[in-house]
Amino acid sequence: xxxxxxxxxxxxxxxxxxxxxxxxxxxxxxxxxxxxxxxxxxxxxxxxxxxxxxxxxxxxxxxxxxxxxxxxxxxxxxxxxxxxxxxxxxxxxxxxxxxxxxxxxxxxxxxxxxxxxxxxxxxxxxxxxxxxxxxxxxxxxxxxxxxxxxxxxxxxxxxxxxxxxxxxxxxxxxxxxxxxxxxxxxxxxxxxxxxxxxxxxxxxxxxxxxxxxxxxxxxxxxxxxxxxxxxxxxxxxxxxxxxxxxxxxxxxxxxxxxxxxxxxxxxxxxxxxxxxxxxxxxxxxxxx
Numbered sequence: 001x002x003x004x005x006x007x008x009x010x011x012x013x014x015x016x017x018x019x020x021x022x023x024x025x026x027x028x029x030x031x032x033x034x035x036x037x038x039x040x041x042x043x044x045x046x047x048x049x050x051x052x053x054x055x056x057x058x059x060x061x062x063x064x065x066x067x068x069x070x071x072x073x074x075x076x077x078x079x080x081x082x083x084x085x086x087x088x089x090x091x092x093x094x095x096x097x098x099x100x101x102x103x104x105x106x107x108x109x110x111x112x113x114x115x116x117x118x119x120x121x122x123x124x125x126x127x128x129x130x131x132x133x134x135x136x137x138x139x140x141x142x143x144x145x146x147x148x149x150x151x152x153x154x155x156x157x158x159x160x161x162x163x164x165x166x167x168x169x170x171x172x173x174x175x176x177x178x179x180x181x182x183x184x185x186x187x188x189x190x191x192x193x194x195x196x197x198x199x200x201x202x203x204x205x206x207x208x209x210x211x212x213x214x215x216x217x218x219x220x221x222x223x224x225x226x227x228x229x230x231x232x233x234x235x236x237x238x239x240x241x242x243x244x245x246x247x248x249x250x251x252x253x254x255x256x257x258x259x260x261x262x263x264x265x266x267x268x269x270x271x272x273x274x275x276x277x278x279x280x281x282x283x284x285x286x287x288x
Contacts, residue, residue, distance in 0.1 A: 001051045001153075001190040002275075005036055005072070005111075006065040013065075016054040017187055022065075023057040031057070036070055036188055040136055040152050040239045047152075047190055067112035070155050070188035071134060076241040077104035079130075079159060079176065080227060083220050083246025090254035099222045099230055102172050104159075104244065108182040115282040116160050117180030118263060125181065125261045125281065128159040128247035129205035129213050129269035131198055133224055134188065135241040140232050147228035150237060153190040154198050156277040157244045158183035158205070158269045160261075163253045183269075183279045184242075194273050197224040202272040203248060208265055215248025217271075 002017040008026060014033060015024025025032045033039065033050035040046075081100035082088045088095045110116065118125040136152025159182060166175025194201070198217050205213035222230065227243055252259035261267060265281040 001047055001193065003036055003050070003070065003188045004186060005068040005070050005188070006060070007068055008060070008065045012068070013060075014050070014054065015057075015060050016051055018055075022060040022062055023054050024060045025054065025057045037073070037240050040134065043136060044190070067114070067186050069109045069111050069184040071240050071242060072109065073106045074240050074242045075238050076235070077106065077244065078102075078231060078235075078241070079104050079244040080222065080246040081172065083222055084215060084248040085219070085221060086215070086249035087247055087251065090249050090251065095221070099227060101231065102176060104182055105177050107179055108177050109184050110180055110182065110279070111184065112186030112277050112279070114183070114279060115180065116158070116183055116261065116267065116279045117178070117284050118261065118281055119162060119178050120284045120286065122162045122164050123260060123262070124163040124253070124258075126161045126163050126252045127205055127207060127212065127261060127267050128161055128251060129203055130157045130159055130247050131201070131203065131217055131245045131271060132157040132184065133198070133227070133243040133245060135228075135237045135243070136191075136239055138236065138238050140236045142229050142232040142237070144225050144229040147225040148191070148197055150228055151191045151224065152239065153188050154194060154274060155185060155188050156269050156271050156274055158267060158277055158279060159244055159247065163260075180284070183277055185277055187275050189274050199223065201274070204270045205250065206268045206270070207259070207261065212252070212259070213248050213250035217245075219248065220245060
């Protein structure tokens with residue numbers, strides 16, 4: 001099942017995507033099944049019921065909607081750094097033997113086709129194409145061999161990073177949380193649509209049609225099951241929580257000369273079996 005969270009004429013809606021066609025309903029419509037955050041709490045049965053309803057809904061013209069992040073206010077967004085060996089080699093760090101977890105905040109999130117914002121304080125807006133995992137079942141101390149049963153599905157993330165702020169301190173949080181830098185979507189794909197743990201999926205990031213990152217989810221040092229199991233040693237994972245699993249090599253900061261995104265650029269992240277997330281870049285608006 002492939003779901004799209006959207007807004008149209010000031011109302012939020014939910015659509016299902018099949019073969020490039022969207023069928024959806026708006027909040028307030030009699031048969032509206034609820035938001036993805038509502039559905040994820042109901043598990044696979046709730047997603048199947050929503051799919052049945054939306055399959056009979058009117059066709060939605062994608063040109064008339066605003067794509068929203070699949071989950072707009074996750075309880076937790078946990079990102080993973082240095083999870084591809086080739087990316088670690090281009091970074092100033094040694095490869096860790098424990099996942100490098102750090103938080104993202106919901107205020108940084110934007111949807112497909114929304115503008116990624118280069119802040120007025122920096123010109124170092126960098127791209128990071130990543131697989132996003134959405135938790136479906138609450139758990140703590142989750143064994144690795146049971147971890148994938150806690151996954152509701154997957155999406156795409158472009159973890160825009162403000163590099164000079166990222167490296168101001170040993171903690172990366174500020175540089176990873178500027179408003180308008182966390183692109184997320186356009187679809188949420190339920191786990192049954194993809195290989196177990198979303199392994200073996202090609203990932204390509206393009207900047208203005210130039211391939212700048214190319215990897216495969218099988219190359220992650222800590223796979224989805226490991227990340228869930230390790231993170232749950234410390235944190236209770238809840239339905240709708242998002243884990244952003246890391247990026248392969250090719251980031252702009254590591255290039256010589258560096259390649260940072262600038263206004264007018266188009267950045268896309270494509271993950272096999274999920275789709276393509278596209279965002280133009282704009283400068284932060286200057287307040288009058």
